[in-house]
Amino acid sequence: MRRKTRSCCSPSCRPPAARRAALLAALLLLSACGGGKDESLRIGAALYTQDDTFISAMAQDLEGLVREAESGTGEKITLFIADGKSSQSTQMDQVDRFLARGCDVLFVNLVDRTAAAVIADKAEAEGVPLVFFNRQPVAEDIQRWDQIYYVGADARESGELQGKLVLDAWRADREALDRNGDGVLQYVMLEGEPGHQDSLLRTEYSIKAVTDGGVEVEKLASETANWNRAQGAARTVQWLEEFGDGVEVIFSNNDDMALGAIDALADTPRDRWPLIVGVDATAPALEAVAAGQLYGTVHNDGRGQAQAMMDLALALWRGEDPAVDLKEGHYVWLPYRPVTLENLDEFLED
DSSP: OOOOOSOOEEEEEEEHHHHHHHHHHHHHHHHEEEEEESOEEEEEEEEEEEEEEHHHHHHHHHHHHHHHHHHHHHOOOEEEEEOOOOOOHHHHHHHHHHHHHOOSSSEEOSSSGGHHHHHHHHHHHHHEEEEEEEEEEOOOHHTTSSTTTEOOOOHHHHHHHHHHHHHHHHHHHHHHHHHOOOEEEEEEEEEEEOOHHHHHHHHHHHHHHHHHHTOOEEEEEEETTTOHHHHHHHHHHHHHHHHHHGEEEEEEESHHHHHHHHHHHHSSSSSOOOEEEEOOOBBBHHHHHHSSSOOEEEEEOHHHHHHHHHHHHHHHHOOOOSOOOBTTTTEOOOOOOOEGGGGHHHHHHH
């Protein structure tokens, strides 16, 4: 992956004095050209939006890992981070700029997963390895080239674990959760953006885990809130007006929307809150678990994903085999873990 450095000067036969002068001039010119071998790894990281708490935390993790790698190896690493602001055309321009400035590896958190093929072809044309993360492209796009990778976690697992949190709460104290005593769990669902695989899988498998556990459920409402805290709050306000205390559980595809539900409930004081569960285990969500407002969440290992991305980038740049556990030659999967008040201290320490 290291680029070859072209010579900025050539030797010539001159008298000793002239040769010394020519050597000095050559050294100065080499210095101006960067001199010797290019030892700087350049990484371009394109984010779908930095307004997303989880993605923003991942960007901070990447910055910290770059500093650690530089300190540990003495290698120079330059990380460029671009905020796509939820616009695929903006992100495409950012990818083009990363390639034009000579980035050695690309990290891409897609705005629109259907754009993966175009970005993959651009990266392959320039011979620049590409690591998609957090938003998984379809398998055909990942397999377009042998240096395309995906780093993330299995969204189905996060849905199953979220559902099991609710199932455990039902089994532990059914009377507290089944407010109307009808033996049916009434719930609402805050969904991420339409068509996003994490949103679809978390929505499906969270409820499946509950019903597979023998609990009958009734969906009162389900609305898209685009992973956004304010939109999560707005949807919850509507449901509280419509269903009142009939809502027994609020499932949320991520923590930001769950925190929005908490905001809405805090603004409309009531004696009993519905049980609320999220996904990601962001720092604000862990605080909400500690405060007893969020029953539980599912830890999405953003730092572990960032570390895997850095390990991949360094190995590819050095021309080494990646030291990460690659599945099918392209995928790095990180496990999810459930979080409640009982095991909260483990995650606060992290």
